[in-house]
Amino acid sequence: MAGGNAIRGSRVGAGPMGEAERGEAAPRVVVAYYCANEHVTTPSFAQEPGMVVPEFWDCPRCGFPAGQDQDNPPAPPKAEPYKTHLAYVKERRSDKEGAVILDEALKSLRDRGLIQ
Structure with missing residues (x-):
């Protein structure tokens, strides 16, 4: 008994198609x-x-x-060491600005009675 919609002679993944089928x-x-x-x-x-x-x-x-220049290839990227959060903060703020912010935070904590 033959099936009417079977694909004969090939199966999915059977192999590479020729250039005629691919273009x-x-x-x-x-x-x-x-x-x-x-x-x-x-x-x-x-x-x-x-x-x-x-x-x-x-x-x-x-x-x-x-x-593309064989005699002068690009230099490898420089690996930057890991920076802590504090290191990034110190890049943005001076010591004087840091002292002012610390004083404001301590005053806020004292006003709320969390520290003496």
Whole structure:
């Protein structure tokens, strides 16, 4: 007994389709990018009118920025040490401003009877 709506000779995920089924591939341009760790990355980009190739690309091996100049790759980003909340406050306020704010807070606590 044959089913009327069965797809014969193929199944979902059976394999790659040929170029005739997918259509023609767009013309591509391959660009080499170099990072500070001497890794080479070669992504390809579709050649389309108005398409601008990025100046920098992230290296997939180390994560550093990569540029198109092999002799002068971009410098790795500088890792800034972790800052505490107090360090950020000290960047915004001077010691004199901090003393005024502390005095106001202590006065408010004394007025409410929370400290002596």
